[in-house]
Amino acid sequence: MGEGIMNGQERLTKEPWLAVNLSWLVPGIGQFYAGAWLAGLVLLGAWLGLQVLVVWQLVSVEGRLLIAALLVLGSLAVWLFGFLHAYYRARKANTLESELARKQVKDPFLAVFLTQIIPGLGHLYLRKSVVGGLLLILTVLLWVVLPFVPLLFVLPVYEPVVSLLAYRAAPSERRRSRAGLLGLCLLMFGAGLLVPSAALLCRAHIVQAFHVPTGAMVPTIMPGDRILAWKRPFEPQRGDVVVFINPRERSQKYVKRVAAVAGETIEVKRDGIYVAGTRLSEGVLGRHTNVEPLRPPKSEKICAEEGNPVTVPPRHVFVLGDDINRSFDSRFFGPIPVEDIVGKAYKRYWPLGRAGPIE
Numbered sequence: 001m002g003e004g005i006m007n008g009q010e011r012l013t014k015e016p017w018l019a020v021n022l023s024w025l026v027p028g029i030g031q032f033y034a035g036a037w038l039a040g041l042v043l044l045g046a047w048l049g050l051q052v053l054v055v056w057q058l059v060s061v062e063g064r065l066l067i068a069a070l071l072v073l074g075s076l077a078v079w080l081f082g083f084l085h086a087y088y089r090a091r092k093a094n095t096l097e098s099e100l101a102r103k104q105v106k107d108p109f110l111a112v113f114l115t116q117i118i119p120g121l122g123h124l125y126l127r128k129s130v131v132g133g134l135l136l137i138l139t140v141l142l143w144v145v146l147p148f149v150p151l152l153f154v155l156p157v158y159e160p161v162v163s164l165l166a167y168r169a170a171p172s173e174r175r176r177s178r179a180g181l182l183g184l185c186l187l188m189f190g191a192g193l194l195v196p197s198a199a200l201l202c203r204a205h206i207v208q209a210f211h212v213p214t215g216a217m218v219p220t221i222m223p224g225d226r227i228l229a230w231k232r233p234f235e236p237q238r239g240d241v242v243v244f245i246n247p248r249e250r251s252q253k254y255v256k257r258v259a260a261v262a263g264e265t266i267e268v269k270r271d272g273i274y275v276a277g278t279r280l281s282e283g284v285l286g287r288h289t290n291v292e293p294l295r296p297p298k299s300e301k302i303c304a305e306e307g308n309p310v311t312v313p314p315r316h317v318f319v320l321g322d323d324i325n326r327s328f329d330s331r332f333f334g335p336i337p338v339e340d341i342v343g344k345a346y347k348r349y350w351p352l353g354r355a356g357p358i359e
Contacts, residue, residue, distance in 0.1 A: 012098045017109035018180045019090035023083035024116060025184075025191045030086025033180070034093060043082045050075040058349070059207045059228060061357045065349050108170030109177075112163045112184065119159055122166035131169070135162060149200070156192025160185040206231055208343060210243055212255055216321035216328065217241070220284065220358060221255065226350035227358065229343030236261060236317050236338060238275070239283050241345040241358050244319070247333045255345055256319035256329050259285055260312050267309035268331060273320070274309075284322055284359070292325045296332065303331050315339070 014034055023030030028044030031037070054071045057063035091099060111122035119139045123132030139158075146154060167181055203209075208229050215223045220241065229243045236242055236258050246252040260266035260275050272279040272288050280286045294302055304310040304318065312318050316335035321327020330336065345358050 012094050012102060012176070014090040014093040015109050015177050015180065016087045016090040016094075016102075017107050017113055018177055018184065019086035020083045021109055021113050021116065021184050022187065023079075023086040024113065025187050027079050027082030029187070030083060031089060034086055034089035036085075036089045039085065039089070043078060043085070047075060047078045047082070050078065059347075061347055063347075065352055065355055102174075105171050105174050108167045108174050109181075111166040111170055112181070115163045115166045116159060116188070119162040122163070123169060126166065126169050128169050131165075149196070152196035153193065156189050159192065160188045163188065204231075208243075209349070210253060210255065210345075216323055216326065217255055217257070218323040220257075220322045221345075221348065222354070224351075225348050225354070227255070227345050228347040228349060229345045231343040234344055236341060236344070239285065242317070242319065243342040243345055244336050245340040245342065247336060247340070253342060254319075254329075256321050256327070257284060258317045259320045259330075260318040262312050262314045262316055264318075265309045265311045266304050266318050267306065268304050268320070268324075269306045285320070288324050294331060300332060303334050305331065310335070317341070 019030035019034045021030070022033055023043075026044070027047040028040040028042075031040030031043060050071055054068050054075065057068035057071060058065070094102070106126050111126050113122070114125050115122035118136065120132045120135030120137075123129075123135060126132075142151060142154060142158065163185060164181070167175065208231055210227050210229060212221050212225045212227060213223060221227060227243075238258055238261060240258045241255060242258060243253050243255050246254050259273055259280075264275050265277070267274045268291055269279075270291050270293070272281075272291065273285055274280070280288075294305065296302055302308075310318065312335045315338045317338060318330045318335045320329045320331070347356070348358055349355050
């Protein structure tokens with residue numbers, strides 16, 4: 001009976017679970033498919049706007065992690081409402097008879113939806129237990145074996161392929177919207193690649209997060225703090241807090257404050273830091289009025305100690321820790337090349353109680 005209705009005049013106008021799949025990926029797209037264009041535009045605009053606000057709260061100096069979390073909850077609410085509404089609008093476009101017939105046969109787009117949640121679930125829903133079990137095992141292995149970043153680029157290919165297999169495993173009388181399936185798989189592939197690609201590009205060229213395990217920058221940065229560094233090209237100035245490559249171990253990153261720039265002569269005395277013969281008296285660098293003499297191992301050579309000033313070479317900076325009496329800095333390894341500066345630290349985002357700009 002179900003097959004007869006589906007093949008007759010009461011064929012479905014819209015596939016409700018295809019609408020759900022579309023809005024699961026991007027809120028509003030399912031509404032476009034279901035013919036609810038105004039609702040789709042509102043949902044898409046609200047969701048995109050919330051994503052922009054979340055990113056702004058995460059990376060801007062004024063942003064707060066708590067506000068970002070609240071915005072994420074709002075984004076999730078829009079996303080949840082989006083695919084529920086898409087399902088409702090697609091069902092509304094169909095006749096009662098076609099909807100009754102649809103429910104009598106395993107739905108290929110419900111199988112695809114379950115596949116998007118966890119590859120293999122769609123096949124289990126279609127009672128393809130062996131294939132579904134093998135796909136679940138393969139999915140778990142991918143999550144366990146692959147490092148996080150490669151996994152982000154494997155899943156956008158893996159999930160559409162498994163979704164196609166799930167669709168093909170569904171009853172033949174329900175496989176009617178092949179163009180919709182193709183568009184859905186392309187959207188899965190594009191959306192799946194867009195997010196990790198954008199995140200990696202941002203990390204490589206704009207903003208990067210760092211964990212600070214030591215206390216060399218106390219009290220500005222405490223051990224365990226998590227900070228953001230702006231990676232766009234900038235000219236370092238005295239007082240800037242910078243993240244740079246450790247010249248002694250280039251796989252490590254250090255965070256220190258710029259005390260002198262190219263062409264300046266610096267000397268660290270007991271009563272403070274002197275640049276061009278004048279003691280610094282402003283900002284954090286001006287607070288160092290009781291500097292303990294360094295007692296390095298015999299193999300270490302100290303730079304800029306009292307009586308032995310150092311002139312910073314071109315395209316270099318001289319960096320010091322804010323906890324100057326316990327910091328391993330340019331006094332030990334010398335001025336650092338500007339090219340080794342990864343970025344300018346500008347924001348502490350964790351812990352929440354100390355989140356805010358880095359002065």
